[in-house]
Amino acid sequence: MLSRIHVSMRQFLWFAYILPCFALLSCVSLSLVKDFEKSTHTHCNVSNFLPSISASIGDYEPQRFIWRLCFALDSIPRYIIAYLQLNHVLNRHHIDYPEYYTLVQITNSTFHFLELTFLLLLTYISSNEIRWIHECSFVSFILCSLLHMLLTILIDYFWPRIINISLNEQEKSLRSKRLRWFILNIFSISISLYFYYRHIHFCEPNIYSMFCLFEYIVVITNIGYHSVVMNEWSQQEVQIQFLVI
Structure with missing residues (x-):
């Protein structure tokens, strides 16, 4: 017997972006509590x-x-979101040189x-x-993530539009949020590489932990960037249906 489960787009997006945050927080917390000495040890x-x-x-373990x-549960939703986002941007009617x-x-x-495949x-x-x-x-994963974010921002800011169709307030807000998350992500990657260089060459106390801290921020800012789609689709009453045996 088949039954249908109806999930709103907003619930679907919340699940997709909260789950990796939960995975990161729980794994780091458990490592600190039960495996502190081994997990923080370096050469x-x-x-x-x-x-x-x-x-x-x-x-x-x-x-x-x-x-x-968590990523087994999250991978299919993230691929679905990527596919829906591609369809969404291809259906824009105000773009020149289509x-x-x-x-x-x-x-x-x-x-x-x-990016999603390398993450898996x-x-x-x-x-x-x-x-x-x-x-x-x-x-x-990092390179594909940066290329995707950068190309999206360049399109949002510089791709020509049909004459007399200007940006609305929602579009301005969305591209501004994406730009902020992208800048934070680039900054976090740069700082993490700086601390990793110091760790490798000078072996200073706690420097590796500073690298780890900014590594967490790289992941969080990546999730934050992708979660902007929640604001983009917030006004849409889309229902996703799953068939369950």
């Missing part, structure tokens, strides 16, 4: 007060199971899908299992 043998995300999600379960616009948006969406790879292949795949997936 430098100096004191630290925070574990890295990689250590928190891949080295200990139940953290590893929590992280992988044939080029379609190509650029499909390219941009490809970066988004790749680094989630399910930890650094102590196949280190090079985990590291390559992390770098690729």
